[in-house]
Amino acid sequence: MEDKELFEFVGKEELQIKEFVRPSVSYWSDAWRRIKKNRFAMIGLVLIIILIVFAIIGPIISPYEYDQTDLNNVYAPISWKHIFGTDELGRDVLTRVLYGARISLAVGFVASFLNLIIGVIYGGISGYLGGRVDNIMMRIVDILYSVPILLIVILLMVVLRPGLTNVFIALGIAYWVGMARIVRGQVLSLKEQEFTLAAKALGADRRRILLKHLIPNTIGPIIITATLLIPDAIFFESFLSFIGLGVSAPMASWGVLASDGVRAFRSHPNLFLVPSLFICITMLSFNFLGDGLRDSLDPRLRK
Numbered sequence: 001m002e003d004k005e006l007f008e009f010v011g012k013e014e015l016q017i018k019e020f021v022r023p024s025v026s027y028w029s030d031a032w033r034r035i036k037k038n039r040f041a042m043i044g045l046v047l048i049i050i051l052i053v054f055a056i057i058g059p060i061i062s063p064y065e066y067d068q069t070d071l072n073n074v075y076a077p078i079s080w081k082h083i084f085g086t087d088e089l090g091r092d093v094l095t096r097v098l099y100g101a102r103i104s105l106a107v108g109f110v111a112s113f114l115n116l117i118i119g120v121i122y123g124g125i126s127g128y129l130g131g132r133v134d135n136i137m138m139r140i141v142d143i144l145y146s147v148p149i150l151l152i153v154i155l156l157m158v159v160l161r162p163g164l165t166n167v168f169i170a171l172g173i174a175y176w177v178g179m180a181r182i183v184r185g186q187v188l189s190l191k192e193q194e195f196t197l198a199a200k201a202l203g204a205d206r207r208r209i210l211l212k213h214l215i216p217n218t219i220g221p222i223i224i225t226a227t228l229l230i231p232d233a234i235f236f237e238s239f240l241s242f243i244g245l246g247v248s249a250p251m252a253s254w255g256v257l258a259s260d261g262v263r264a265f266r267s268h269p270n271l272f273l274v275p276s277l278f279i280c281i282t283m284l285s286f287n288f289l290g291d292g293l294r295d296s297l298d299p300r301l302r303k
Contacts, residue, residue, distance in 0.1 A: 034296040041292020044285040051282060055105055058098030066099035066252055067091065075268055084274050087260060096252045097274055103253040104234050104282070107167055111233035112226045114172030119179025120215060120222060126180070127187030128210050138184065144177050153236060157245040164247045167240065171233050179225055186218035220297035228290040231283035238279055254279050 035041050059066060070090030078085045084093035126137040144152070152174040160166035190196065191214060199209050215222075234254075240246040241255025254275040261272030 031293075031296040035292045038292040038295060040288040041296075044288030044292070047281060047285040048289065051101055051278075051285070052105065054098055055101035059095060059102070062092070062095040062098065064092040064095045066096050068095075075264070078270060085268065085270050087271055088264065093257075093271060093274060096257055097254070097278060100252045100254045100257055100275065101278065103164065103247060103251060104237060104255075104279070107164075107171065107237040107253070108230040108234040108282075108286075110168050111171035111175055111237075112230045114168070115175040115179050115229055116222065116226050118172065118176035120183050122176065123180035123183030124187050124210050124215050124218075127184035128191055128206065128214060130188070130191075134184075138181075141177055141180055144174075145181070149174050149177075150236070150239075153240065154245060157240060162240075162245050162248050164251065167237055167246055171236060175229060175233065179222070179229070182221050182225055183215070183218055186221055187214050190214050190217055224290055224294045224297060227286060227293055231286040234279065234282055234286075 068091060070086070073082075073086055073090040074088060076082050076086040076090070082092050082094070084097065086092055087096070122137065122141075126134045126141075153170045156170035156173060157166060160169060187210075191209075196209060196213060199213050204212075237246055237253060238255030238258065241253045242259040244259070246255050247253050257275035258272055258279070261268075261270075261275065265272045
């Protein structure tokens, strides 16, 4: 016999199930939300913004010119007048470091941009066409990839002669290989997806499918790779300038400043340590940001 006291009639209002629905968040909004939680990525982003701002306005507000010599003030110590001292020609080290930031950052961004354009187009075409075309294009990439990039850049700089424009050309020619392989792998996995087959069924041509459907879906790995290539390009430019194959005097990149500072390292270590410190900070900042982007742009980590 059932005990009616153990049961209770439920009204209509209580029968309505409350739905707890998460508000819709776009892919980029969710990526920004996650990257804000990454402390090191945000530190890297803030430092990069500070470096860019200093590189833009620093030489403008400085009372000294980057090539202004003062032979009566050679190797001046660190002071309020010269925060980082002066070099062997009496030039203000802080002004030259800020001016060098323009060159070093410009090299990083331009090289990454050229790598982005060449690598994405080459890798996208190779992956989408496939077959014999893909085999030929990727064998070329394998040949270039088997040769150290540093050797390629040095040989190009010897042929092209030192100079800022030639640094851009050399890094742009040599740096696209890694990007091409990444984009090609992404396109190979995406071109068999349903949305690609649907675009083909609707009559979209190859160019539209590649530019409108496949490449936009690889934007995450592309951004991450481009971000991580910026510090590599800055380091390569610094190394080339250090060995005399980079920018020419009186222009001053961080590599040139480090090269000049080595000669007086024992007596005036600040001339070498200051540009080296800026190189290290810049490379760490971009690497922190790149690692944060890798985590935030990965859809598998989305919650």
